[in-house]
Amino acid sequence: MVEAPMTPVRQLARYGLYAVLALVAFIYLMPLWVMIITSLKDTEEIRTGNLLALPGSFNFDAWVAAWSSACTGGTCEGISTYFFNSFQIVIPAVLVSTLLGAVNGYVLSFWRFRGSELMFGLLLVGCFIPLQVMLLPMARSLAFFGLANTTTGLVIVHVIVGSGFTTMFFRNFYIGLPQELIKAARLDGAGFFFIFRRIVLPLSTPIIVVTLIWQFTQIWNDFLLGVVFSGAETQPVTVALNNLVNTSFGGKQYNVDMAAALIAALPTLFVYVLAGKYFVRGLTAGAVKG
Amino acid sequence: MAALTINNVVKNYGQGDVLKGINIAINSGEFLILVGPSGCGKSTLMNMIAGLETVTSGEILMGDDDVTNVEPKDRDIAMVFQSYALYPNMSVAENIAFGLEIRKVPKDERMKEVQRVAKLLQIEHLLDRKPGQLSGGQRQRVAMGRALARRPRLYLFDEPLSNLDAKLRVEMRTEIKKLHQNLGTTIVYVTHDQIEAMTLADRIAVMKDGIVQQFGTPQEIYDNPANQFVAGFMGSPAMNFIPCRLVGKGTEIMAEVQDAFGKVQYLPVPNPQALASMSGKDVILGLRPEKITEPLQHKEHEPLIRHLQLKVLVTEPTGADTMLVSELNGEQVDCRVGPRFGVKPGEITDLMLDMSLAVFFDPETGARIDQ
Numbered sequence: 001m002v003e004a005p006m007t008p009v010r011q012l013a014r015y016g017l018y019a020v021l022a023l024v025a026f027i028y029l030m031p032l033w034v035m036i037i038t039s040l041k042d043t044e045e046i047r048t049g050n051l052l053a054l055p056g057s058f059n060f061d062a063w064v065a066a067w068s069s070a071c072t073g074g075t076c077e078g079i080s081t082y083f084f085n086s087f088q089i090v091i092p093a094v095l096v097s098t099l100l101g102a103v104n105g106y107v108l109s110f111w112r113f114r115g116s117e118l119m120f121g122l123l124l125v126g127c128f129i130p131l132q133v134m135l136l137p138m139a140r141s142l143a144f145f146g147l148a149n150t151t152t153g154l155v156i157v158h159v160i161v162g163s164g165f166t167t168m169f170f171r172n173f174y175i176g177l178p179q180e181l182i183k184a185a186r187l188d189g190a191g192f193f194f195i196f197r198r199i200v201l202p203l204s205t206p207i208i209v210v211t212l213i214w215q216f217t218q219i220w221n222d223f224l225l226g227v228v229f230s231g232a233e234t235q236p237v238t239v240a241l242n243n244l245v246n247t248s249f250g251g252k253q254y255n256v257d258m259a260a261a262l263i264a265a266l267p268t269l270f271v272y273v274l275a276g277k278y279f280v281r282g283l284t285a286g287a288v289k290g
Numbered sequence: 291m292a293a294l295t296i297n298n299v300v301k302n303y304g305q306g307d308v309l310k311g312i313n314i315a316i317n318s319g320e321f322l323i324l325v326g327p328s329g330c331g332k333s334t335l336m337n338m339i340a341g342l343e344t345v346t347s348g349e350i351l352m353g354d355d356d357v358t359n360v361e362p363k364d365r366d367i368a369m370v371f372q373s374y375a376l377y378p379n380m381s382v383a384e385n386i387a388f389g390l391e392i393r394k395v396p397k398d399e400r401m402k403e404v405q406r407v408a409k410l411l412q413i414e415h416l417l418d419r420k421p422g423q424l425s426g427g428q429r430q431r432v433a434m435g436r437a438l439a440r441r442p443r444l445y446l447f448d449e450p451l452s453n454l455d456a457k458l459r460v461e462m463r464t465e466i467k468k469l470h471q472n473l474g475t476t477i478v479y480v481t482h483d484q485i486e487a488m489t490l491a492d493r494i495a496v497m498k499d500g501i502v503q504q505f506g507t508p509q510e511i512y513d514n515p516a517n518q519f520v521a522g523f524m525g526s527p528a529m530n531f532i533p534c535r536l537v538g539k540g541t542e543i544m545a546e547v548q549d550a551f552g553k554v555q556y557l558p559v560p561n562p563q564a565l566a567s568m569s570g571k572d573v574i575l576g577l578r579p580e581k582i583t584e585p586l587q588h589k590e591h592e593p594l595i596r597h598l599q600l601k602v603l604v605t606e607p608t609g610a611d612t613m614l615v616s617e618l619n620g621e622q623v624d625c626r627v628g629p630r631f632g633v634k635p636g637e638i639t640d641l642m643l644d645m646s647l648a649v650f651f652d653p654e655t656g657a658r659i660d661q
Contacts, residue, residue, distance in 0.1 A: 186363055
């Protein structure tokens with residue numbers, strides 16, 4: 001494509017565009033900015049100072065308190081334990097639901113059977129059933145299997161809730177891969193899992209990354225399932241953050257609240273920054289003519 | 291020995307039969323071409339031979355083994371796909387060796403086989419590349435290499451040349467023919483290109499609407515088509531179909547046509563016995579363009595040669611020869627004349643008709659009536 005020459009009018013329009021973008025970026029980044037500077041102030045400065053003003057001195061006391069000594073309900077040990085709880089929930093839940101989605105998508109795209117389209121339709125419906133509807137039956141089932149208030153139980157719930165989405169992601173990606181690749185591999189003598197492992201998975205990097213980011217964000221940020229299905233010892237960080245903000249002795253410690261919220265949000269930010277790099281496109285170029 | 295036998299095979303997807311009782315048998319080392327317009331069922335039949343589609347009824351034999359319900363991986367078949375279907379995450383060498391790896395062939399033997407195939411196809415310099423880094427023609431060669439590496443009992447080619455440009459297609463066609471001659475492999479090849487079919491095949495199955503219209507050698511099919519569809523489909527430019535009436539002239543039976551001056555002329559038929567009872571009937575006369583030429587001295591004495599005065603509508607020089615478009619009994623006819631036959635559009639000229647390979651069809655059903 002050849003770019004049109006820059007006339008004064010186009011130049012002006014371009015600056016207008018930048019102005020709009022800058023404004024939107026400002027609106028989105030403002031709350032983050034306020035959170036960061038507030039977490040670095042002490043309570044006195046927050047009470048007397050301007051909301052948007054820079055802190056007089058950088059003070060990390062609030063971060064330390066949020067991490068290790070702030071009170072969350074009954075205990076006063078910060079959110080560090082719950083932060084690690086979250087990892088114990090998120091890592092297995094993300095990996096299992098992603099793998100499950102990949103296998104499901106592979107079957108629904110390449111090994112169609114009578115009723116497989118209906119199956120996929122039902123899975124999609126499953127994606128959009130409100131979580132609240134599942135709470136009671138899920139609680140009964142977990143109790144029945146003796147998994148109530150355990151990390152394992154919560155992981156299973158997240159896998160069940162998430163696999164509808166992960167299946168949809170993988171199925172919609174695989175439907176774009178040429179069917180003939182699978183036919184060729186079958187004629188070469190490869191079986192179901194061999195084809196999956198050697199041909200399909202190596203081509204799935206982009207969709208694996210997308211699914212990992214999606215699932216990590218969903219499960220890390222989940223509050224409802226965490227508050228319902230975890231015990232006091234196994235609470236995820238989102239629940240702890242809620243407890244921390246709602247527990248107050250004396251004055252409201254906004255700086256600690258902000259620091260705790262930032263700590264709780266860091267892993268998802270980190271995953272975006274890290275995994276975004278591996279967002280590979282066009283890996284299948286060359287499979288077919290083109 | 292029959293390498294592949296297809297016995298009364300039917301395919302039904304639930305709304306009528308897509309394939310309606312296919313019967314084909316080829317010998318070991320033969321090159322079979324399935325040809326027909328799109329939707330004729332040729333690709334479905336090939337997928338059934340490969341085992342990628344189930345057979346509704348009938349049976350498929352390889353040698354003496356019934357493979358009708360055998361998994362594709364156990365049939366010992368290799369297939370070259372229209373889209374090549376190279377594994378994009380593997381190098382060329384890995385692509386070629388993949389089938390051997392699955393069959394647990396030791397690594398040094400695999401490497402030897404890759405080298406052999408690469409040499410055969412002149413792709414040795416490409417072995418470390420990924421499919422994405424290859425041109426269309428190179429991908430085509432790799433796809434063939436992958437099929438050749440396993441030395442299977444049967445090779446299937448599914449329109450392998452249709453993604454290549456015209457020049458490369460002709461080159462690869464010759465290469466495939468050479469490979470077949472050198473290796474003596476049994477090949478089933480699907481195409482919609484009748485020129486590919488004629489040039490490559492030992493035997494051709496012309497298909498339409500899920501039925502094999504004719505199964506025979508290329509020359510049989512060209513000279514002796516079973517019906518009007520086969521006659522029109524095979525050959526380029528297509529056979530001329532001239533509506534005419536058969537008339538009895540004494541003991542003879544002749545086809546009645548009108549020349550450019552509206553004068554009635556009578557053309558002899560090659561097989562008068564078969565048409566003896568058809569006097570007075572309207573039929574379709576099929577005559578290939580190369581049988582209507584400028585007067586050729588050396589053919590004058592042949593028994594079924596006649597001359598007609600015909601009006602030239604269009605001339606299309608191709609270099610090697612010139613196609614004339616003329617008119618006979620109200621139907622356009624193509625004629626093939628020498629490049630130096632000076633004639634201009636609008637002129638009436640004397641053309642020679644060789645009726646020795648003329649064929650006749652029923653105008654309603656398209657069936658051959660002179661056999």
